[in-house]
Amino acid sequence: MKNRRHSPGIKFGLAFCEASGKCLVRSSGTDAAMIALAEKNALALAAGHCFIVFLGDGFYPVNVLNALKMVPEVCRIFCATANPTEVIVAKTDQGRGLLGVVDGFSPKGVEGADDVAWRKNFLWQIGYKL
Secondary structure (H helix, E strand, O other): OOOOOOOOOOEEEEEEEOOOOOOOEEEEEOOHHHHHHHHHHHHHHOOOOEEEEEEEOOOOHHHOHHHHHOOOOOOOOOOOOOOOEEEEEEEOOOOEEEEEEEEOOOOOOOOOHHHHHHHHHHHHHOOOOO
16 A cells, blocks of 8 residues: 555545534535535534534545644544444533544554554554554
8 A cells, every 4th residue: 555644645535623603514625525524513512612524535534633632722633543433422501512532443452563563564554653
């Protein structure tokens, strides 16, 4: 697999929930389908001052995580994953807020030597660990 860590061809969609003023969902990106997916999920979250990003075309979340962390307005990232994810949302009279996420599934055992080798090779292939 090609290292796409710094690829200008990344396909993504981002949606941000405003928490004041008109309280609208703002969106941007490079791919209409990814933008629509981000908008749909941001509206489902309906929590103030949160954002969601979807990546396409073989990009992995870990490859953009540090760039997102460097944005001054970003206070917390709950997860960067390709796993199925559930978001825990609290609702009050004022609105909704994110409490956390369930990322993937529970462990089924302890990693063995073959598992370590596979994991290291995979991370090298996606350009996460060079």
